[in-house]
Amino acid sequence: MAEYKPIRKVVSGNYAAAYAVKHARVEVVAAYPITPQTSIIEKIAEFLANGEIEGLEYVPVESEHSAMAACIGASATGARAFTATSAQGLALMHEMLHWASGARLPIVMVDVNRAMAPPWSVWDDQTDSLAQRDTGWMQFYAENNQEVYDGVLMAFKIAETVNLPAMVIESAFILSHTYDVVEMIPQELVDEFLPPRKPLYTLTDFDNPIAVGALGGPNDYYEFRYKIQKAMEEAEKVIHEVGKEFGERFGRDYSQMIELYKTEDADFVFMGMGSLMGTVKQAVDVLREEGYKVGAAKVRWFRPFPKKELYELAKSVDGIAVLDRNFSFGQEGILFNEAKGALYNTDAKPLIKNYIVGLGGRDFTVADVRKIAENMKAIIEKGELDVEVDWYHLKR
16 A cells, blocks of 8 residues: 555535545536535536546536436446535435435435525524435534545445445535645545445346336335345444544544544533534533533434444443534434433433534534533532423523
């Protein structure tokens, strides 16, 4: 293996995604614009127009539903396929997301988290991606632009190993349009890490013809669903292996589905996903200087859900403050709901409280984390919750 010498570029989160697509040697990109995702497919088009990318079929389509349909067709022929979307566009894809996972196609898509309308919003909110949590897609949440780039490359390798599609998810504007230094990998090293796809099946193998999307009767359908679940379970192992390999090759370890930050002696931790965890880590540093024994647990992979890692964390702390930039109406924050369910039948019983933060892009600051820390400290000292779900940012 050649020595890794990173190529450092100052790019937005969207451009980081586009560079990763280029370096992954994607063969088909289905393109439909929607704010704040549009600059991903624009940058890929620019690469193509400038002759910087070879062997790519760039397919402009008339809707997000058609974009996913195009990726499904391309992937079924054995091609490495990619698209990107946000919010209402992802919602329009919903039907086809089930087709992609049901056909066991390793499509990779970047979703730029954007609040769902109405009212219209173009700002950050995780409800769009989490509303698709039951479609059979793996979901990786990026904290920063570097993780967007790395996440796309790893997603292709993981998806093509377990034959399931994957979303790489970044925050609207906080990442998508904010520039930062990203360490990119020389093409020859990407090629070593991510070789050409070896499809499970292909429609272009005319010596071995197959049918895709046929009727599955009651005697067969059940087993198809079971096999998707078993692939999700296999994905946990593959995520650990690929994340470890990525770290060994390029110095950025992703072997854990939950990244722990200063949790070794923590009384309680903040748990969340995506860019808000950068703010939380900064706050943890400040709070530690003030005497708080507190840490952060960043959930990288929401699907498959990291139950085992959560259990190991929950055994060691008195409380977990779950920060949800999303909400499931009629219930609670979605990460909170998943965490409670994962721990219910275990002997790990920390106090778990849900804080609904940052919906529609509302600012979430270090000062906010401090206030939540004060509340969590009081709860733990008392030994019981004040309320289970706290609409923290609500104007009162």
